[in-house]
Amino acid sequence: MRDKIVAGNWKMNKNLEEALQLVNELKVANVDLTPKIIVIPSFPFINSIVNTLENSPIKVGAQNCSTQDSGAYTGEVSASMLKSVGAQYVVVGHSERRSYFNEQNEGLAEKVNQCLSNGLTPIYCCGELLEERESNNHFKIVESQINEGLFNLSESKMIDTVIAYEPVWAIGTGVTASPDQAQEMHAFIRALIAQKYNQQVADSISILYGGSCNPKNAKELFSLPDVDGGLIGGASLKSVDFMAIANSF
Incomplete structure (x- = not known):
C-alpha cells in the first residue's frame, strides 16, 4: 500500500513565532488521520519545529538542499546538515527553484542522491509550463524531468523517493488541473516508472499533486487512483485549511 501524504510547503513565509504557533495547532488537530502529514518550513525553523513536534506523528522536511557534501559553498545547506537537525524529507526541484534559480535536471539528480545518501526522502518535483501544455509537449517535458x-537510481533507491507533479500553470494561480488532467499525468508518470523498473516499483511510489490544491477540491483529487496526496502551498499556511485537506482522505 502506497503512503498517502499531505505535505505543506511553507515557502518563504512565517517568522519563528508564527511557525511554532502553526505547528502547535497542527499537533493538536492531528488525531488518527489516514495520510502522513509533513510540514516543510524555512531552514532556520527546522530544528525548533522538530523539537516542538516530538512524540507527534507529523514529519518535518526542508525546501531544498545542496548538491555538495560540504565545503566552501557560502549560503548552501547540505543534506547531512538537514539530517542532523531532524529533517526527514527534502523538496527537490520545485518549479520555483527551477524557474528563479535555473535549477536543471542534472543538478537535481545530484540533490536526490545527496538526500538518499543521508537517509532523507526526496520529494522530487516535475511539471510543465502553460506554454508547454498548450503546445502539447507536457508529456515530453515531464518524461525528461523524470528520466x-x-x-x-537503483531500484532500491527509487522506491525510497516521492514524486510531486506540479503543473506550473496551476501553482499559486487558483487554477487547478482538472481531475482528468491530474489523473492522466499521474498515470503517465507511474507508467514511466513501470517501464524503467517494473510494475511493483511503480505501484509502491507515492505521487502527489501540487497545484492550487485546497479544501474544496482535495477530496476529488485524492480520490483519483494514481493521486496519493498533495504538495500544498498557500493552503498549508493556515492550520484549518491544511487539516481540512488532510481530512479529505
Whole structure:
C-alpha cells in the first residue's frame, strides 16, 4: 500500500513565532488521520519545529538542499546538515527553484542522491509550463524531468523517493488541473516508472499533486487512483485549511 501524504510547503513565509504557533495547532488537530502529514518550513525553523513536534506523528522536511557534501559553498545547506537537525524529507526541484534559480535536471539528480545518501526522502518535483501544455509537449517535458532527475537510481533507491507533479500553470494561480488532467499525468508518470523498473516499483511510489490544491477540491483529487496526496502551498499556511485537506482522505 502506497503512503498517502499531505505535505505543506511553507515557502518563504512565517517568522519563528508564527511557525511554532502553526505547528502547535497542527499537533493538536492531528488525531488518527489516514495520510502522513509533513510540514516543510524555512531552514532556520527546522530544528525548533522538530523539537516542538516530538512524540507527534507529523514529519518535518526542508525546501531544498545542496548538491555538495560540504565545503566552501557560502549560503548552501547540505543534506547531512538537514539530517542532523531532524529533517526527514527534502523538496527537490520545485518549479520555483527551477524557474528563479535555473535549477536543471542534472543538478537535481545530484540533490536526490545527496538526500538518499543521508537517509532523507526526496520529494522530487516535475511539471510543465502553460506554454508547454498548450503546445502539447507536457508529456515530453515531464518524461525528461523524470528520466534525467530520477532514473539514474537503483531500484532500491527509487522506491525510497516521492514524486510531486506540479503543473506550473496551476501553482499559486487558483487554477487547478482538472481531475482528468491530474489523473492522466499521474498515470503517465507511474507508467514511466513501470517501464524503467517494473510494475511493483511503480505501484509502491507515492505521487502527489501540487497545484492550487485546497479544501474544496482535495477530496476529488485524492480520490483519483494514481493521486496519493498533495504538495500544498498557500493552503498549508493556515492550520484549518491544511487539516481540512488532510481530512479529505
